[in-house]
Amino acid sequence: PTPHLEIAESLDDLGAVRVAVGDYEAADSLLRAALDMRVSLLGENSLEVAGSQGNLATLLANQGQIQEAEALFRTVLTTRREIQGDHMDVTTAMQNLAITLQWQERFDEAEPLLREALEIQQRLLGDDHPDVARRVNTLAVFLWRRGVLPEAESLLREALEINRRVLGDENPEVSSNLANLSLVLQDQGRLAEAEAIRRQSLAIDRRILGDDHPDVARSLNSLGGLLGRAERYQEAMAAFREAEGIQAANFGPDSWQAATSTSMIGDVLLRLGRHLEAEPILVRSYQIIQAEFGDEHGRTQAALSRVIQVYEAMGDEEKVAEYRGGGG
Numbered sequence: 572p573t574p575h576l577e578i579a580e581s582l583d584d585l586g587a588v589r590v591a592v593g594d595y596e597a598a599d600s601l602l603r604a605a606l607d608m609r610v611s612l613l614g615e616n617s618l619e620v621a622g623s624q625g626n627l628a629t630l631l632a633n634q635g636q637i638q639e640a641e642a643l644f645r646t647v648l649t650t651r652r653e654i655q656g657d658h659m660d661v662t663t664a665m666q667n668l669a670i671t672l673q674w675q676e677r678f679d680e681a682e683p684l685l686r687e688a689l690e691i692q693q694r695l696l697g698d699d700h701p702d703v704a705r706r707v708n709t710l711a712v713f714l715w716r717r718g719v720l721p722e723a724e725s726l727l728r729e730a731l732e733i734n735r736r737v738l739g740d741e742n743p744e745v746s747s748n749l750a751n752l753s754l755v756l757q758d759q760g761r762l763a764e765a766e767a768i769r770r771q772s773l774a775i776d777r778r779i780l781g782d783d784h785p786d787v788a789r790s791l792n793s794l795g796g797l798l799g800r801a802e803r804y805q806e807a808m809a810a811f812r813e814a815e816g817i818q819a820a821n822f823g824p825d826s827w828q829a830a831t832s833t834s835m836i837g838d839v840l841l842r843l844g845r846h847l848e849a850e851p852i853l854v855r856s857y858q859i860i861q862a863e864f865g866d867e868h869g870r871t872q873a874a875l876s877r878v879i880q881v882y883e884a885m886g887d888e889e890k891v892a893e894y895r896g897g898g899g
Contacts, residue, residue: 573612575608575612576608576609576612576613576619578608579604579605579608579609579612579619579623580605580619582601582602582604582605582608583601583602583605583606583609583622583623583626585601586598586599586601586602586605586626586627586630587602587626587629589601590602590626590629590630590633593822593826593827593828595630595633595634595863598630599630602623602626602627602630603627605623605626606620606623606624606627609623616650616653616654617650617654618650618651618654618655618660620650621646621647621650621651621654621664624643624646624647624650625643625644625647625663625664625667627643628640628641628643628644628647628667628671629667631643632667632670632671632674634864634865634868635864635865635867635868635869635871637671637674637675638675640671641668641671641672641675644664644667644668644671645668647664647667647668648661648664648665648668651664652664657691657694657695658695659692659695659702661688661691662688662689662691662692662706663688665684665685665687665688666684666685666688666706666709668681668684669681669682669684669685669688669713672684673713673716678713678716678717681713682713682717685706685709685710685713686710688706688709689703689706689707689710692706698733699733699736699737700733700737701733701734701737701738701744703733704729704730704733704734704737704744704748705730705744707726707727707729707730707733708726708727708730708744708747708748708751710726711723711724711726711727711730711751711755712751714726715751715754715755715758718758720755720758720759723755724752724755724756724759727748727751727752727755728752730748731745731748731749731752734748740775741775741778741779742775742779743775743776743779743780743786745775746772746775746776746779746790747772749768749769749771749772749775750769750772750790750793752768753765753766753768753769753772753793753797754793756768757797757800762797762800762801765797766794766797766798766801769790769793769794769797770794772790773787773790773791773794776790782817783817783820783821784817784821785817785818785821785822785828787814787817788813788814788815788817788818788821788828788832789814791810791811791813791814791817791832792810792811792814792831792832792835794810795807795808795810795811795814795835795839796835798810799835799838799839799842802842804839804842804843807839808836808839808840811832811835811836811839812832812836814832814835815829815832815833815836818831818832825859826859827859827860827863827864827870830855830856830857830859830860830874831856831860831870831874833852833855833856834852834853834856834857834860834873834874834877836852837849837850837852837853837856837877837881838853838877840852841853841877841880841881841884844884846881846884846885847885849881850881850882850885853874853877853878853881854878856874857871857874857875857877857878860874861874861875875894878894879891879894879895882894
């Protein structure tokens with residue numbers, strides 16, 4: 572490749588890394604520079620340009636700019652189908668597009684893409700492959716979100732069986748399957764089973780990643796949510812506090828990651844009737860999340876909902892009206 576293409580590749584790789592660690596501002600300038608350079612050197616219709624577009628679309632999706640992400644993912648899929656045919660990269664493009672459609676609740680458009688991606692992978696790799704298990708897992712999570720719980724459970728158990736057989740028990744993929752299975756069981760009201768499986772997932776994460784890893788914090792947040800649903804509020808609080816500490820250590824006390832756990836702590840305090848303690852925690856965590864993601868993102872909406880709930884519980888109609896009208 573020419574030196575300019577090598578520079579574009581480096582910018583693209585750096586941008587993807589910044590997306591992965593949540594540094595979206597830096598990622599945006601890196602990825603757009605890489606894309607512009609590649610388009611000017613190669614034209615619109617190349618795999619390198621599709622790679623840059625895919626990374627930029629992932630960033631936009633993470634920032635809540637779902638329609639912009641969808642448009643880019645469609646372009647990526649068209650390019651890859653045209654150049655690559657039945658290929659693993661094509662199935663990834665299908666999945667990415669399907670996820671953006673799913674976030675817009677356009678389930679009837681998303682489901683055929685996910686099923687086709689799985690069929691292509693099964694043709695390319697056979698049934699007994701971790702990448703196939705990953706696609707089975709993705710389809711299962713989609714069906715869970717649609718409320719098709721029995722098929723979602725069955726598919727997750729299938730993915731779990733493949734991964735345990737091929738990768739062994741101590742593996743992030745196994746942990747992910749268990750975590751998702753826990754959510755499906757939870758939504759079927761099978762809380763004791765869901766908790767046992769969630770704790771298995773958390774134990775694997777701790778052993779593989781160490782106690783201070785952000786993925787352990789995410790797992791603790793999920794466990795806390797499950798315990799809260801079972802009205803075991805003190806245990807839920809302990810899980811959220813540990814998660815908050817991990818996220819603060821990794822990303823800083825004023826990061827959106829830490830604020831997500833903080834908001835959940837505030838929610839537990841709200842459930843316990845400790846409104847005066849909950850109010851400043853919920854307001855501050857909402858402000859941090861809103862500043863990062865904007866008003867329309869699901870994280871912002873969830874944090875705002877908790878702020879409104881605490882003011883409703885306190886009988887402060889003025890504050891309820893203020894936050895209902897756009898966030899205070």
